[in-house]
Amino acid sequence: MPELINPPATSAATLPAATPALAAAGAAALAPRLFAQAAHSDVEGGFPTQEFNWLREAGLLAAPLPAALGGSGLNEPAHTYELLSTLRHIGRGNLAVGRVYEGHVNALQLIGRFGRPAQVQAWAADARAGHLFGVWNTEAHDGVKLEPVPEGRYRLSGSKTFGSGAGHLTRPLLTAALPDGGWQMLVLPADTQVPEYDARFWRPLGMRASASFRVDFTGLEVGPEQLLGAPGDYYRQPWFSGGAIRFAAVQLGGAEAIFDETRRFLRALGRIDDPYQRQRLGQLSILVASGQHWLHAAAELAARPGPDAETVVAHANLVRSAIEDICLRVLPLAERCVGARGLLRPEPFERLHRDLTHYLRQPAPDAALADAGRYALDHSRPAHRLWHD
Template sequence: MPVPEIFASTVGSASSASLKKPSLQHPPLPSGKAAEEAAAALAPRLFAQAPHSDQEGGFPTEEFGWLRETGLLTAALPIELGGSGLGEPAQALSLLRTLRHIGRGNLAVGRVFEGHVNALLLMQRFGRPQQVAHWAEMAQKGHLFGVWNTEAHDGVTLEPLENGRYRLQGSKTFGSGAGHVTRPLLTAKLPDGGWQMLILPATEQTPALDASFWRPLGMRATASFRVDFTGLEVGSDDLLGHPGDYYRQPWFSGGATRFAAVQLGAAEAIFDETRRFLNALGRTDDPYQRQRLGEMALLVESGNHWLQAAATHEARAADTPNPEASVAHANMVRTAIEEICLRVLPLAERCVGARGLLRPEPFERLHRDLTHYLRQPAPDAAQADVGRFALQNPQLAYRLWHE
């Protein structure tokens, strides 16, 4: 089935979006491992399609149809609610590898898919049972979820009304998938200063989009517009959790491992394309090319070890929680993978030279997308937090992250 899509005529400066309601349900994947394998099989198809969806203001509509058909859009739901249990701590490695494969196929798809997964995990953690069942049903019917948290200049506020409903005012920026995400998870400021999560039924309460905001270097196909919610209303059943839950640790910072997995997938794609390019030109005997490829292989595989470490830490933390250690470890993972990607990019450039950076070779798009996506918020603060944790804990290095 097609992904919910915005009618082309409605996209513009602060225009309203008309959304098609998804209606089809697809059988769930039987396990987290099956989801990982489905993502690996889909990655080459996503990669081949990526140049066609790489348009400013565009969206990978067809690709999300494929994710829906394979059952990947419901994989993060519990098995009893029609998912694959991919959000369980025991399935952490399969989740990270699934995200890596989607990022390997198309980083723009990976960004929106990671936001969808993030929203499903948040609603499972903080939602009431009836809410979780309802939103799981929405995901099964094909609705695309996302997390929109970045405030615009006017911010988003939530005003209680006398009839038990709430009115939204203000805007978000970087609303990835705007016009296609039909169940966005938002944070909104309450009159007392607290921050409340809500999941907006955007097929009924349709926000206004400003596509002119999105003039990016890369990630063009994510449709990360400015979104204005002014005047929309929600009910109490649309509110998720308690004020402040969105920022509760270790879940707020711990999610960084998921976007890092998507980024690592792009580094793998660059590595694979570099080898293909050099083989096609018969330049595999050059000792300097071999040295660069050797360094790239080391970097990419070290990233996979970081994903393994992140999954191991999450599984252990489920039994013996240590929020500060979990936050610091997640910050190490995102910092390490960022550094890996930043080192892979110039190595690939030197391998392929100016010829390889010409379209239709994929390096130009991969370079733009990964460079843009690596600009996650507060990278220096994340690394400083690791140092703070290490300085405040007396354990020897071999025990610091493993207790």
């Protein structure tokens, strides 16, 4: 077994930006530093510790909290565009950082939605203090189970796979099967209840610095104050599937980084007058701008009062499918622009290509697109009103 990874000691985070727009601007300003550091963090089994210290200092770990709890309100529906922009900027800086930060945002959303007031207050204080949250749900045959034991406590057994940020998340949110078949969320204080991390699981093509290990919780115990929401809440719609717009925003940030590096590379070689390179940059511009428009549309729908859950889920599936397609088309175009020379280290294309290719492999892409098609077939509104009634 590998040596256990000790979670980093947390330090007081600086105050978050006063508004969601300022939080997004802070992420935009931080993106070049993240990008410059990314090659140093791209180590199998490593983690972007320095980068998350920068996020703490910028107040971005507390920013998803409501203003009343010391945050910027990034997680409020009215500020979805600022949230997606923040995720996109972090993603263009470093996709591994974006992957872990998106999980932090997701966990705080779930806590705000399903937590009891005392829980929300306590976990918000942890976020303000610099604790890193995340969501660990994926598992194999030895999935996590939650058994009641005396004195009102619960004992965990089993493992999660793809536990991004393993050994560095001090407040992972995970799901566990109850004896009656229910699916219960809980937030583990992983700095005191330390699970077993298996780094051997993580031998990836890309996203090496996300430290997405197998995590074994067998023998750990939690109290009722660690249980979040009611059984089944994790899968409640539209939030479960609708959250796909967040990882799509991070992915688009990766495509933007590839665009920027392609342009920089061609300028450095003096190839900007080549008509074929201009044509490819035009195609890349269409793709990147299209992704940005998709994020605008997702934010507009989220901020609109009263969209039904079915519409939110179907539109989120459109967004994630469209941005996946955009990214898959950006990659070969950029390769043709830079040629074999551009794919040699220390040029960043090799890492960007690996990271984005790996991160695009989100669960059930075909089912997501098929669901959007089912929605279109089930509704008779004309195309101009189908998604924006």
